[in-house]
Amino acid sequence: MRTIIAAVMLACIGTQLAAQGSASPDAAPSTAPIDPKPDRTRNLAAKLAGLVGFANTSCPDVRGDPDLLRTAVRRLGLDPDDLDRGELALIVRSYMETYGKNVPENCKRAIETFGPSSVLVPNLIVKR
Secondary structure, X not given: OHHXXXXXXXXXXXXXXXXXXXXXXXXXXXXXXXXXXXXXXXXXHHHHHHHHHHHHHHOOOXXXXXXXXXXXXXXXXXXXXXXXXXXXXXXXXXXXXXXXXXXXXXXXXXXXXXXXXXXXXXXOEEEO
């Protein structure tokens, strides 16, 4: 999994460097704002989205609540649509693949951690 994330990060950096290199030397430096959200927050949102996606596609007895996921991501200060595009979408998919390596255990853990008794996000994962 770290290899996938590292590859994604390198690809993003390479794309940014290529874009900077194609600018004319006389051009003013970019004043694009730096992403204000720390990687930790974005990673947490990707983990939650990966868990919901995993539950919906791999767990026969549980499912994720997409509306509650969007609410949780907004509370983290992110746009839920960002989970479906770009680097963040790749990270979400990598979490889904990771959870899929041990389906029975991770389905059980999903309902225990994010089910009705959760203190983090109650009912993010519910019984079908």
